[in-house]
Amino acid sequence: MSDENAAVRPTDTAADAPAATTPRPDVASLTALLDGEYAAVRQRVREVLPEHADLLAEAETLPKEAFRERVKETVLDLTADGHTVLGLPTAYGGGGDIGASIAAFETLANGDLSVMTKVGVQFGLFGGAILQLGTAKHHDRWMADIVGGRLLGCFAMTETGHGSDVASVGTVARYDAATDEFVVTTPDDASRKDYIGNAAAHGELAVVFAQLEVNGERHGVHALVVPIRVDGQPAPGVRIEDCGHKLGLNGVDNGRLWFDDVRVPRENLLDRFASVSAEGVYSSPIESQGRRFFTMLGTLVQGRVSVGGAGVTASKVALTIAVNYADRRRQFEAGEKGVEQLLLDYGMHQRRLLPLIARTYALNFAQEVLVGNLHSVFTASANGQEVDEKDRKLLESRAAGTKALATWHATRTIQECREACGGAGYLSVNRFAALKADTDVFTTFEGDNHVLLQLVAKGLLTDYSGGFSNLDQFGMVKFVAGLAVDTVVERTAARRLLERVKDVLPGGKEDHWDVEAGILDTDYQLAMFRFREEHLVETAARRIQGGVKAGRNPGEVFSDVQDHVLATARAHVERLVFEAFVDKVKAMEDGDERYAMELLLDLHALSTIEADRAWFIEHGRLSTPRSKQITVEVNNLCRKVRPIATDLVDAFAVPEELLRAEALRS
Amino acid sequence: MSDENAAVRPTDTAADAPAATTPRPDVASLTALLDGEYAAVRQRVREVLPEHADLLAEAETLPKEAFRERVKETVLDLTADGHTVLGLPTAYGGGGDIGASIAAFETLANGDLSVMTKVGVQFGLFGGAILQLGTAKHHDRWMADIVGGRLLGCFAMTETGHGSDVASVGTVARYDAATDEFVVTTPDDASRKDYIGNAAAHGELAVVFAQLEVNGERHGVHALVVPIRVDGQPAPGVRIEDCGHKLGLNGVDNGRLWFDDVRVPRENLLDRFASVSAEGVYSSPIESQGRRFFTMLGTLVQGRVSVGGAGVTASKVALTIAVNYADRRRQFEAGEKGVEQLLLDYGMHQRRLLPLIARTYALNFAQEVLVGNLHSVFTASANGQEVDEKDRKLLESRAAGTKALATWHATRTIQECREACGGAGYLSVNRFAALKADTDVFTTFEGDNHVLLQLVAKGLLTDYSGGFSNLDQFGMVKFVAGLAVDTVVERTAARRLLERVKDVLPGGKEDHWDVEAGILDTDYQLAMFRFREEHLVETAARRIQGGVKAGRNPGEVFSDVQDHVLATARAHVERLVFEAFVDKVKAMEDGDERYAMELLLDLHALSTIEADRAWFIEHGRLSTPRSKQITVEVNNLCRKVRPIATDLVDAFAVPEELLRAEALRS
The missing domain is CATH 1.10.540.10 (Acyl-CoA dehydrogenase/oxidase, N-terminal domain)
Structure with missing residues (x-):
């Protein structure tokens, strides 16, 4: 909603900076x-x-x-x-x-x-x-x-009946010591492997995730290699079905797999984290079954990092087309009689597209940090070095959270860009059709975004110490109920970071920073992001504990606080994304590129705070005049970013041939 | 964002009603x-x-x-x-x-x-x-x-260069008195007719909208019938191009049309509102060229009403599948060890789907009112009765606004439902693929939604008296600048309706209704919707006038207030939608169906207010405790609606065979 009172227009904002300060960033830089x-x-x-x-x-x-x-x-x-x-x-x-x-x-x-x-x-x-x-x-x-x-x-993990809940897969791999083989079985249709890429046409082998059973004892989910296709035909005992037509990604042959007592040699068990001897003795260097499971699931981290990154790139393609179009297309007379105005000179069009550019930059930099973390952890692991358990969990949490935000961002950005190109955006030649259809599944594959945010929240609420032994809510509620709230909060990074930034803010000592600091002060913005996260973590823990102490069923307690728990996770990831942007900009040398990034950073920070301003007001951290001031400033920043909007998207460097959409770009 | 303080849980809300009051509505009713x-x-x-x-x-x-x-x-x-x-x-x-x-x-x-x-x-x-x-x-x-x-x-109106700005089309129909014909010409590629249904394959005739020129004088946009295809081949002088593949609706043959001095008999001018004599004398019963244009464009109203209604139906199909799936699908242990919980028993899942059901009902009833208005106006007109100019404009405004809200709702609802069905939602057999792809264009066809909301805002700001002579912003800014703000506001229906409802509210006389009335009081909810609209109209007018008086360029003034103007239109349409829902429920007899509708009405009202609670707080009409109370109550209402959720969607009566998605429904 908009500000309607010119009197609240602040005097301490960038709005008063002279127009001459429009940066002229170098696109290649x-x-x-x-x-x-x-x-x-x-x-x-x-x-x-x-x-x-x-x-x-x-x-x-x-x-x-x-x-x-x-x-x-x-x-x-x-x-x-x-x-x-x-x-x-x-x-x-x-x-x-x-x-x-x-x-x-x-x-x-x-x-x-x-x-x-x-x-x-x-x-x-x-x-x-x-x-x-x-x-x-x-x-x-x-x-x-x-x-x-x-x-x-193929990577045959997901089953029809157990989408995001991998620990519950029904496929069984039973060791038969008599033949030194595993016998892989699909017990029912809910346990068929589903949506498996490369399964319907091209895959010869599948890494199959199954409940490992040795001498009648179950050891949890393990992976083993099963041939599924020989000379183009299903291997004996393997049934394959095509998932058929999809909204998008129809060049990928997704299929379903059933195993009817398929026998594979014992060596086909992928045995880095657990092995079975010829005699049928199970052993693992990781004692806890839960921890072993999540160590094995670690391979999914790479997939999540990849999908999130793909979401950022897809957003860039959409913005490149829509922003360049808006800088060329004229519609309706507005400024003067007889002259149609460029779409990008309309305030609403700026509001629709420019904060999305800012967020795309923010996510690009957050993704860079994440890839760096992934690289460190996986390289160390590949070199046989010990990886700290907490580092691995932080990586998993960050990957899950960034994937959720980046893929939702892609869905939203592509939709907005499509609409911003009108009917032309609907034609396949103009690129949005494929972008929309193909990326749509990103929000649910490699883990449903809501489930992934719950994983993030669980890490926050347990300080990554509860073990990722169980994704379910039952376990989390019980774990959190067993902790002191102060312990939960004291441990959070957000609390420590908030204290640190308050130290340098005007009014910070007296906890008046939210009143005294300027809204364009990056430390103020950081404090807002950190305060929100810290407060949400604390109150989520408090509500869970209160519910359990009152004797309520953990499921009911969880259901009641679920939106709060997800908001906590989202606030955490938003903070990480924003910090990545801040760090990137702080490391830049002075110049037009840095100034351009500072504008985008402010636009990202304030439009993110604006979107959740009701929460900040409700929790005493934002007065209504200041809230209106933030809205005014977002509009000001849009005006300031507008002259460099095409530079900002051209910097995404999408190859011309891949943009198609010639009619929109000429 | 969620409430985290159990202490604010209100005592005067439906939360305390006994569980026994769950309604058992009859689906057929x-x-x-x-x-x-x-x-x-x-x-x-x-x-x-x-x-x-x-x-x-x-x-x-x-x-x-x-x-x-x-x-x-x-x-x-x-x-x-x-x-x-x-x-x-x-x-x-x-x-x-x-x-x-x-x-x-x-x-x-x-x-x-x-x-x-x-x-x-x-x-x-x-x-x-x-x-x-x-x-x-x-x-x-x-x-x-x-x-x-x-x-x-075909209905050949839209041109490549003039999407929503029909008054600016470039196609010309010049009268040639020598042969008693019109000569239809496409002067340049920007003036080719584009996205025209039935053009690429099946259409024989086209109603072509062109600038009518008689004796060198232009009379604005008129429609005439032009043969475009004879025996399956393009008619002489007509060039046809296929728009090619689209994101969806590929069963419709959209195409482009160019006319190279195509001659049609004078009788082919559709001459209800304007005619040209054999001698080349132009005459019209409507004097103003602008008014004539908008009278002719009135045919578009029917298209907008239709598209909005289609959006409501498409939302129903998506919700039917997703809600029934969520009532069957179990995922993760939550309530007790070893038992997976139904998706629809998760608080977040309720939050995602149930307010969308409520809004779909609201839009259904708002659409019914709109169709009634359309029927009255068009039937009167068909019977040769005089239709009041203001009634026609109110109809056009209502059609534009309802279309915008209903089609955005469809896009959002289908997306949420797709995600709520996980990877399965991505398979074409499960129906969402076509729903998403086919409905996506609804938000921009028959008029871009933002442009349509501007039309609504213009009506509000001018009390439908400025004439719809010009859709552009230039004209609107100048018109509004010439009115007294008090005149603008006094005229609004919202002001009158607000006064009326305040009379019956506790604290209404002292303007304390927002503090004294209960949040489940329908009159309180009505007052909130009406207050928002009235306040936005007033302040939008004030900002426009302030900008013009300060000597700023009208285009710049408009660009600055554009988000405010669109928010005004949206608030207006939200109010109309809510009132339609209220009226419908008030007319019901007591019983389980009525009680079910009362729950949905509250859920719709409070979730709509909640979504914009920052605005209400900023404008002094919502205290933060009450804002939190509304969030708590939305959650309570979700719990209460949950047991009847499948009844509510089954009542949409989508034929079983059209749902497909067998795997999700069994």
Whole structure:
């Protein structure tokens, strides 16, 4: 809602800065800033993708089967040039650099998203599982063929009846000591593997997640390699069904798998974290079944990081088209009689698009931090170094949260951009159709966003010490109920960070910083983000404990506080995203690029606070005059960002050939 | 954001009502309530649609051309049975009932939306334009063939360069007295007709909107009938291009049209509102060119009413699937160890879906009022009765605003429902793919929603007296600047209605109603909606006048207040929607159905106020304790609605065969 009282227009804001201070950032420098450490990797992918631009048009018209073949060919072409295997070991022809592999993957999202997704399925999920859950014998047997594009496979985790709740999968792998084999069985239709990429047409092997049973004893979910297709036909005992047509990503052959007592040699168990001897003795270096499970699920982290990054890139493609269009398209007379006004000169159009640019930059930088963390943890792990348990959990939490925010952002941004291009945005040639349809599943795959935010909240509420042994709410409520609230809060990073930033803010000592500091003071903005998180964590813990103490059923307690718990997680991730942006800008040298980023940083901070201003007011941290002032300032910042809007999106460096939408851009 | 303080839980709310008061509404009675006056028409369409259910699967796989033919066949089948021509005159075989025709159209939205859209193009836009803009000679010549399904045609208004700004179209129709013909010309590519349904494959005639030029003088936009296709080939001088693949609605053959000095007889001018004599004398019963233009554009009203109604129906289909799924699907242990909880028993899941049900009911009833208004005005007009100019403008405003809210609601609801069904929601067989893809264009077709809300705001700010002579902002700013603010506000219905409701509220006389009345008091809720609208109108007018008086450029003034102006329009339409819901419930007899509707009414009112609570707080009409109380009450209401959630969606009466999604429903 808008401010309507010119009198509240503040005098201490950037609104009074002279127009002459419009920055003139260098687009290439902004691209370098966005690209970060892996600029060269990204640049190579950007150079090769236009060769495959035709695929974007073919996606519209080719029948599903033919399109799947074209996508497969393209994936193999990219693989032959090494762009898809940067994360696999150099010993087998890979690049040996997980960070680089994510950067390449994110850049693939500029092009056809079926190609990108199939790359993720094949090399991230399938190849990644063999790499990270398997041992040398598995690597020696399969990795060279994977890297060479000769062996395609599946990551068969999800089941129809157990979407985001992987611990509950029904598939069973029973050890038969008599034959030294595992017998893999799908007990019922709810336990069929579902939505599995590469299953319907191209996969020969599947990494199957199943309840491991040895001598009648269950040891939880483990992964083993099962052949599913031989010479193009389903392997004996394997039933395969095509998931059929989807809203998007129809170049990926998703399918369903049933196993009817399929026997595989004992060696096919991916045994890095647990093994079974020929005699049927189960052993694992990780004692707790829960911890073992979540260690194995760690491979999913890479998938979540990848999907979140793809969401950021897809947002960039949409914004590049819509913002450039709005800077060309004239509609209605507004300023003077007889002259139609550019769309981007309308206040509402600025409001619709410019905060989305700011948020896209913020998420780009947050994603960069996340990829750095992933790279450290996974590289250390690959080198056999001990990885601190808490670091791993922080990585998992950050990956889950960033994925949720980035993919929701993509859905929202692409929708807004589509609408901002009117009817033209509906034509496939103008690119939004595929962007919308293909990215839509991002919000639920690699973990439903709401479930992922619950994972984040659980980490916050337990200070990552409760063990990720159980994703369910029952366990969390009981765990939190057993802690002292003060303990929960004292442990949070938000509390410590809030105290730190208050120290440097006017009025901070007296806890009046929210009144005395200026709204364009980055430390004020940081304090707002941190206060919200800290307060939500504390009150969520308090409500859970209150409910349990009152003798209520944990499920009911959880159901009551669930929106609060999710808000807590969201506030946490918002804080991390904002801090990543702040850190990036602080490290820049003075100049037009830095000034441009400062404007975007303010726009991101204030539009984010504005969106939740009711909460800040309700919790005594925002007076209504100041709230209105923030709205005015968001509008001011939009006016200031408007002259550089096309520079900001051109810096996304989406290859021209992939934008299509010629009619919108000329 | 959530409430976290159990202490603020109010004692005067429905939360304390005993659980025994859960209503047990009769589903058939709710369906009758939703169906309203045209229940029989809706029921007939619901009975016939399942015969065409196969089309939903064919849409996934058929090539564009083949699917277009199947859609055409289906449209002709439905036409043979009379379901599509209820709005055309009985004299030519139609139903002669505009209200019934909208009801049938809305019900068609349960099925394939290409079929529905093609029906709209053919009978609503093309047939409607001939009916409403033409005279007896046109009706006699074409109407029987249209009603008989023997003549398909186009409504060629939109141009590439002038999407929502129809007054600026570039196509010219010049009268040539020497041959008694009009010469129709497309002067440049920006003036080509674009996105025109029936143009790419099936249309023989087009109603073309062009600048009428007689003796070198321009008379504004007029419509005339131009043959575009003869024996399946483009007519001489007509160039046709296929718009190609779209995100959705690929069964509709959208195309582009260029006219290269195409000559048509003088009689082809649709001359109800303006004619040209053989000698080249232009005459019109409507003096003002602007008023004439908007009278002609009145035909668009029917299109907007139809699209809004289709949005409501599409929301119903999505909710039917997602709510029934959430009532069956179990995921994660929550309540007790070993038992997975139903999705719909999670607080967050209730929050995501139940307010959307409430809003769908609200929009259903608001749409019913709108269709009633449309029926009155159009029936009077068809019978040659004088229609009050203000009634017509109120209808246009209401149609524009309801269309905007209903189509945005559809986009949001379908997205939420898709995500609430996880990965399964992404499979075409589960219905959301087509719902998402096909409805996506609703937000921009028949007028971009933002432009439509500006039309609404303009009516409010000028009390519908400024004439709809110019949609542009320039004209509006200048007009508003010339009025006294008090005049603007005194005239608003919101002011009068607010005063009326305050009279009956506790504390109303002292203007303390916002403190003294209970939040479940419908009059309190009405007062909140009305206060917001009235305050926004007043302050928008004040800001516009302040800007102009300060000597600023009208375009800049408008750009600055644009978000405020749009918020004003939205508040107005929200008020109308809520009032329609209130009126409907008030007219019900006591009983379980009424109690169920009262719960939904409260849920709709409070979740709508909650969404904008920052504004109410900022404007002194909501204390923070009361704001938190509203959040608590929304959660309470979700708990109370939850047991009847499936009844509420089953009452939408979506034919089983059209739901598909068998795996989600069993």
